[in-house]
Amino acid sequence: MNLARQIKQYLPQELLGLVQNISAQADKLGQRVYLVGGVVRDLLLGYPNFDLDLVIEGDAVKLAMAIAETSQAKLVTHSRFGTATLSYDNFTLDMATARGETYAKPGALPTVTPGTISNDLSRRDFSINAMSISLASNNYGELLDPYQSKSDLEHRLIRILHSESFRDDATRILRAIRYEQRLGFKLETQTAKLLKRDIPMLDTISGDRIRHELELILREKYPEFAFKRLDELGVLQRINPSLKGDGWIAEKFEKARQLNKPSQLLPLYLCLFIYPLSESENEQFIHHLNIPTKLSRALRDTRYLKSQFSFLDKSSLKPSEIYYFLYEYDPLAIQANAIATKSPTIHSHLQLFLAKLRYVKTFLNGEDLKGLGISVGPKLGEILRALYRAKLDGEVNTKADEEKLALSLKL
Numbered sequence: 001m002n003l004a005r006q007i008k009q010y011l012p013q014e015l016l017g018l019v020q021n022i023s024a025q026a027d028k029l030g031q032r033v034y035l036v037g038g039v040v041r042d043l044l045l046g047y048p049n050f051d052l053d054l055v056i057e058g059d060a061v062k063l064a065m066a067i068a069e070t071s072q073a074k075l076v077t078h079s080r081f082g083t084a085t086l087s088y089d090n091f092t093l094d095m096a097t098a099r100g101e102t103y104a105k106p107g108a109l110p111t112v113t114p115g116t117i118s119n120d121l122s123r124r125d126f127s128i129n130a131m132s133i134s135l136a137s138n139n140y141g142e143l144l145d146p147y148q149s150k151s152d153l154e155h156r157l158i159r160i161l162h163s164e165s166f167r168d169d170a171t172r173i174l175r176a177i178r179y180e181q182r183l184g185f186k187l188e189t190q191t192a193k194l195l196k197r198d199i200p201m202l203d204t205i206s207g208d209r210i211r212h213e214l215e216l217i218l219r220e221k222y223p224e225f226a227f228k229r230l231d232e233l234g235v236l237q238r239i240n241p242s243l244k245g246d247g248w249i250a251e252k253f254e255k256a257r258q259l260n261k262p263s264q265l266l267p268l269y270l271c272l273f274i275y276p277l278s279e280s281e282n283e284q285f286i287h288h289l290n291i292p293t294k295l296s297r298a299l300r301d302t303r304y305l306k307s308q309f310s311f312l313d314k315s316s317l318k319p320s321e322i323y324y325f326l327y328e329y330d331p332l333a334i335q336a337n338a339i340a341t342k343s344p345t346i347h348s349h350l351q352l353f354l355a356k357l358r359y360v361k362t363f364l365n366g367e368d369l370k371g372l373g374i375s376v377g378p379k380l381g382e383i384l385r386a387l388y389r390a391k392l393d394g395e396v397n398t399k400a401d402e403e404k405l406a407l408s409l410k411l
């Protein structure tokens with residue numbers, strides 16, 4: 001099957017020009033170059049995906065350097081791995097030297113050897129990701145489909161390439177469900193059976209790799225679909241016993257989307273995801289997944305704030321009481337709790353802090369107070385705090401109000 005016509009229709013003009021340039025440069029260097037992975041899958045499905053993955057029989061770094069010279073790209077190379085990334089304004093191009101892989105033991109990173117495009121496709125996760133399209137001039141556009149992937153696409157199936165696939169790399173369990181839910185596909189029968197069999201193999205995967213796959217799920221349009229399925233299969237529980245993918249999460253994620261830009265959702269989703277965990281389970285989660293410091297602070301604060309709700313559930317609180325109770329918490333934790341809480345009182349207190357109190361500023365600062373004849377010392381600090389409290393509580397509004405209050409406190 002030849003897809004030259006579809007490539008032309010599907011790729012934006014700029015990218016098509018680049019692909020043709022790559023094809024010409026590869027010919028010149030005597031190398032064979034292929035489009036692989038997600039872009040081939042999405043091209044056949046008619047979905048946009050302009051982050052191109054290319055595999056080169058030859059030397060990807062050399063070819064990437066030649067392309068960088070003839071186009072406006074930022075080039076990053078990893079000679080040791082035989083890979084290179086070219087970044088343009090609107091898309092990226094990942095280039096890799098074709099390779100085969102063997103696994104020393106389950107969950108280990110693979111041992112990599114140079115290889116052909118066929119070797120390279122054979123190490124991939126699912127049939128739908130294991131096709132390539134040649135960009136060499138003598139068979140430009142030709143589809144290589146050694147695993148009947150096109151038929152799986154037509155039948156909307158996620159299929160592993162061999163029965164040990166999930167044992168070799170249990171991150172594929174998370175990947176399988178991510179694609180299944182994104183594309184609205186089904187796990188092929190044998191794949192589903194093996195996935196269930198191999199859930200315990202998740203214990204062989206490093207926390208960093210699990211975190212990476214969870215992040216990929218959280219970047220999906222509706223991460224809760226994958227979490228629901230992973231919950232039903234018992235996969236979430238294997239990562240942490242109290243993680244849930246139920247209707248509660250779906251509802252809270254939807255709320256998070258209504259309140260935030262897509263680019264800011266990931267850490268907030270994660271705060272909501274750990275919400276059902278106990279404090280010790282949360283600590284386990286943070287350590288096991290090696291969560292970066294800043295994010296782990298937000299996760300801890302989320303849990304801790306939840307345990308302090310009794311203070312916030314009083315309707316008589318003054319704004320300054322709310323402010324001083326909350327100001328040291330990570331704002332993400334406050335937002336997560338505002339979304340998660342069942343109590344309208346707590347919700348409105350948290351919202352008041354997020355929307356207003358945290359931005360409140362007095363007109364007067366220490367210098368201004370000195371100008372009013374208040375000398376530097378503990379008294380000045382006291383007056384500043386009193387001004388701030390009065391401002392939060394709406395007892396002073398204008399600069400003149402503040403001056404009057406400061407002078408009255410001076411005595």
Ligand code: ATP
Nearest residue numbers: 036037038039053123124125126129130169171172
């Ligand atoms: P998308 O980016 O749309 O999720 P993609 O196919 O580009 O899809 P990536 O995670 O970017 O997915 O991976 C690129 C390709 O690398 C995949 O298509 C797949 O063939 C291969 N791949 C990634 N992770 C694995 C894995 N754990 N085992 C085998 N192959 C993998």
Ligand code: MG
Nearest residue numbers: 037038051053
């Ligand atoms: Mg990709």
